[in-house]
Amino acid sequence: MKDIQKITISIKKSIKDALEIFGSHDGLRLLVVNDEQENFIGIITDPDIRRGLLRGLRLEDDISSIINRSPIVAHINTPREELLHLASQHNIHEIPLKNDEGKIVEIVSVANLIKPTLYPNQVVIMAGGLGTRLRPLTDTLPKPMLKVGSKPILQIILERFKQQGFRNIFLCVNYKSHIIEKYFGDGSKFGLHITYIREEKRMGTAGALSLISNLNDDFIVMNGDILTDIDFTKMLHFHKQNESDATMGIREYSTQIPYGVVNTNGTKIISIEEKPSLSFNVSAGIYTLNPKVLQLIPKDEFFDMPALFETILAKNDYNTFSYLIEDYWIDIGRKEEYDRANSEIEED
Known part of the structure; x- marks a missing residue:
């Protein structure tokens, strides 16, 4: 520059x-x-x-x-x-x-x-969930190893990080972790360096971070059941540019009320909206964090990412931002979404 x-x-x-x-x-x-x-x-x-x-x-x-x-x-x-x-x-x-x-x-x-740009920033992927909503598919496989198209979900995620220049990966594993570890090994055959964080009990999407000792720069955290075309480098740049301590990727979620909504003032009807749609910003399961937030995570306890952000928001000396994700994004946590992801892969 x-x-x-x-x-x-x-x-x-x-x-x-x-x-x-x-x-x-x-x-x-x-x-x-x-x-x-x-x-x-x-x-x-x-x-x-x-x-x-x-x-x-x-x-x-x-x-x-x-x-x-x-x-x-x-x-x-x-x-x-x-x-x-x-x-x-x-x-x-x-x-x-x-x-x-x-x-x-x-x-x-x-x-x-x-030129390929390599980023030293580490990536933490939460891949230890039980996948209960996808049973019986997850009776024999951990959820991140379910295939979308010809590849496991986790492989697709890792390949996209590699394409964007991220090589240093932490995989937080628990349920049937031996299957994940056997498949990916140390990551070298995928052009990555993979370190496994083995959760002996359920730690939550933030609690597992307390098990990692060498997160020394801004790092990305992502749930292991999400497929997305997001440019992670762009989100990291946004995080750094705003001097953010905790950046949450968000998406717009819309839902339609199946009835006519009656707006009243007391008993007087003011207006009627027929089946209106409501929109909300929801967490997309992708975060960029500064290592200083790690001190807010309790040791050896279940602690989810929403709880971490609530803790951060209660303090005055942390900067917290949202990053709107408008790219392709799908959560594979439910059977209908998993089926949709596979059908979209086939259409491509």
């Missing part, structure tokens, strides 16, 4: 000034141009300068006439795949990224996007 201030130029500056900035940075392809109020107005590339000089402009002339005022720009949270698509579509090598205020905060290089 380049220092944006060092490659930003004011609209009042000369072509010579722009050339001097280009000359002082190896491999620099564009300059960010701001107006006098520090508002972003466009970019200048080296070809823009050459074309201007060929038109008869002088080095002392200001840069206003050679600015590209409609460049390809993306938001800082744009997924990697979309950035690559933009670059390919418009045949460009670098893309300025703006924040919510419209200021350019980063220049992303397509060459860097192509």
Whole structure:
């Protein structure tokens, strides 16, 4: 990432000034141009300068006439795949990224996007549940090992983390854990490093974290029965950007009331809504946490993630955020959802 201030130029500056900035940075392809109020107005590339000089402009002339005022720009949270698509579509090598205020905060290089990025952040997957709602399917297999298509659910989850650059995995296991451990081993055949956290009793989705001693950076926690296309790197970036201590992935859940709802004021009818839909934000079973929250988890006790967030919210010195997941997401915990996941795999 380049220092944006060092490659930003004011609209009042000369072509010579722009050339001097280009000359002082190896491999620099564009300059960010701001107006006098520090508002972003466009970019200048080296070809823009050459074309201007060929038109008869002088080095002392200001840069206003050679600015590209409609460049390809993306938001800082744009997924990697979309950035690559933009670059390919418009045949460009670098893309300025703006924040919510419209200021350019980063220049992303397509060459860097192509390189695989590895994240040191650890991933904790809760894979020890009994899967009682999926019986008799889970009488012989732990729920994460049920297949969707040709692969176990847990393998699909792990492969998606690997694709996004996460290699360090903790699997919290309990019910029929020997099946999971035999299948995945130490993770090396999947290009991962897997550490098993063996729960001797049910610990809950947060309690199992108290058994892990080396969570030293922001880490991701996910239930082992969820299939999703979420960009985990984007959620991690959101978490860090907001200096969050605990970020909960949420989804919008809608339900329809099967009756006409009568709104009244006392005994007087005000209005009638026929079978209205209600929407709520619900937990998606995916979290990004800072290690400082671990001190709030009791040792050797059952402790669920909602209880952890309630504990955090009761304190004043923790930052807590929600992250809306709009990507494909399905919870395999119920038979009808498991069947739906398999039918969608077949349709693909």
